[in-house]
Amino acid sequence: MGISKQSIEDxxxxxxxxxxxxxxxxxxxxxxxxxxxxxxxxxxxxxxxxTDVENLFHCFGCKMGGDIYKYVQEINNSEFQDAVELVxxxxxxxxxxTETSQTNDFKNFQQKINLIDEYFKExxxxxxSKKAKEYLxxxxxxxxxxxxxDISFIDANVEDFQKFCDKNKISDFxxxxxxxxxxxxxxxFKNRIMFPILNFRSETIAYGGRALEDFGPKYLNSSDxxxxxxxxxxxxxxxxxxxxxxxxxxxxxxxxxxxxxxNQLGYSNSASPSGTALTIQQLEAVSRxxxxxxxxxxNDEAGLKATERVLEIKNQVSNQLEIHCLNLxxxxxxxxELYEKDEDIFSSVLKDNLEIIEFLIDKFIExxxxxxxxxxxxxxxxxxxSPLEVDVSLDLLSSKLNTAKDIxxxxxxxxxxxxxxxxxxxxxxxxxxxxxxxxxxxxxxxxRPNEEIDQLIELNSEFKKLVDNIKNExxxxxDYLNISYTKEQHLEAVSRLYLHFANLKIDELIQxxxxxxxxxxxxxxxxxxxKKKKEIYQNTI
Numbered sequence: 128m129g130i131s132k133q134s135i136e137d138x139x140x141x142x143x144x145x146x147x148x149x150x151x152x153x154x155x156x157x158x159x160x161x162x163x164x165x166x167x168x169x170x171x172x173x174x175x176x177x178t179d180v181e182n183l184f185h186c187f188g189c190k191m192g193g194d195i196y197k198y199v200q201e202i203n204n205s206e207f208q209d210a211v212e213l214v215x216x217x218x219x220x221x222x223x224x225t226e227t228s229q230t231n232d233f234k235n236f237q238q239k240i241n242l243i244d245e246y247f248k249e250x251x252x253x254x255x256s257k258k259a260k261e262y263l264x265x266x267x268x269x270x271x272x273x274x275x276x277d278i279s280f281i282d283a284n285v286e287d288f289q290k291f292c293d294k295n296k297i298s299d300f301x302x303x304x305x306x307x308x309x310x311x312x313x314x315x316f317k318n319r320i321m322f323p324i325l326n327f328r329s330e331t332i333a334y335g336g337r338a339l340e341d342f343g344p345k346y347l348n349s350s351d352x353x354x355x356x357x358x359x360x361x362x363x364x365x366x367x368x369x370x371x372x373x374x375x376x377x378x379x380x381x382x383x384x385x386x387x388x389x390n391q392l393g394y395s396n397s398a399s400p401s402g403t404a405l406t407i408q409q410l411e412a413v414s415r416x417x418x419x420x421x422x423x424x425x426n427d428e429a430g431l432k433a434t435e436r437v438l439e440i441k442n443q444v445s446n447q448l449e450i451h452c453l454n455l456x457x458x459x460x461x462x463x464e465l466y467e468k469d470e471d472i473f474s475s476v477l478k479d480n481l482e483i484i485e486f487l488i489d490k491f492i493e494x495x496x497x498x499x500x501x502x503x504x505x506x507x508x509x510x511x512x513s514p515l516e517v518d519v520s521l522d523l524l525s526s527k528l529n530t531a532k533d534i535x536x537x538x539x540x541x542x543x544x545x546x547x548x549x550x551x552x553x554x555x556x557x558x559x560x561x562x563x564x565x566x567x568x569x570x571x572x573x574x575r576p577n578e579e580i581d582q583l584i585e586l587n588s589e590f591k592k593l594v595d596n597i598k599n600e601x602x603x604x605x606d607y608l609n610i611s612y613t614k615e616q617h618l619e620a621v622s623r624l625y626l627h628f629a630n631l632k633i634d635e636l637i638q639x640x641x642x643x644x645x646x647x648x649x650x651x652x653x654x655x656x657x658k659k660k661k662e663i664y665q666n667t668i
Contacts, residue, residue: 134223143179144195178611185609187560192609247279256280283318306352322383358406363398370395376419388466414446423453452486454479561620567610586628622664
């Protein structure tokens, strides 16, 4: 069932995007418009505008933008309909539902992937899976385990699979939409053990495949599809949600066998980003069920980097997270190896976990005793933390280095005060924002003649070319429709952009005069005219 368009529009009129922005990030609302730190990319200066009148948001930094539903959809890692339902729930709004072609399409593709799932399971039950079962047995998974976790198989005979698809009216178009075909129209999975990737409704939406031959990548995921998005979905088993609710926390590990090994040890509350770097969207999805996370990435440099990555993005998630790391014994490369070789020690290993900052500092101290190096690493990993989190972490560092906290605070202040902003880069970023504001105003005004704006356009050929391109291409205009701003912000943008273009034009005219043989003094007169106008704009700032 879909939600009626009228119901969606009526809800938008009743809602305020500021309610969702200000509850998920830091920002200020002035009247019906505001600015906030963009939650979709790391930043320390607010660059995301939002307005309650149109219920729109736009980030001048990462260019993310859209309406209230888009914001809720992105911040909660949800589908569009789920986002609308979340907004409706907040305001006690009763939605009207109707059948939609899109709903039917999703149902159709879900039914087809379910048929494919049955084919893979039949293959696992056949004699063709002998080598696959032998491999799984070597990793301590028996027939009963394969049924419990729906582990299946596909052999190298693509023709048999194609016959099955033809019989069940599953076309190559369907396979591509479901993420089974490459961009070159080749079937992705051949002679692989198949792990079903589920959504939070426990429906199979994609697969991870483990190769049985030394050909191609060892692990391969489905491509992004109508049902599956790599940066949003995780790998877990059907018992995941109930186990998380029961235990109150989530294990985040690297691979399929790590998840399954924890399941075997009694911890179905485990999930994996399926061999890719953990994303903000995946962390956001997990945080909807618990704010307590226990990391256990691989015992190598890449695993350490993945742990640092979690610390880097954790404050971009809408919920406050409590993150600890399992201190896996050095002799085991990952949790699955511990399960296969010495599962009896897991209960004692589980107790050996540290808060993420302490875990990372301890790991770094293992490689050096140089205080300066350790302090520099501390600055690196805490750069995205809040002031309070940094202060608490300094207590920890003080104890580790046997150095007074006051000394460390002074060092931190000394180091950060020496860091100068890249003025050029910051200026370029500001100029880009001013251009966006002015173009948004021109589009809103349907490019009607405006003496002030026309002067601005004539001052800079590149800007004039940009405006002309946008005038002629309707698709480009859509990029500017979500930009909200006040009258004061628009006026400031005109002034500052004129001053920027004026300086460039003056340099250009002076250089042209100096390089010309006949010395055209009209060029110098133009310089003086521009300087006079500059004075006018400078007085408006």
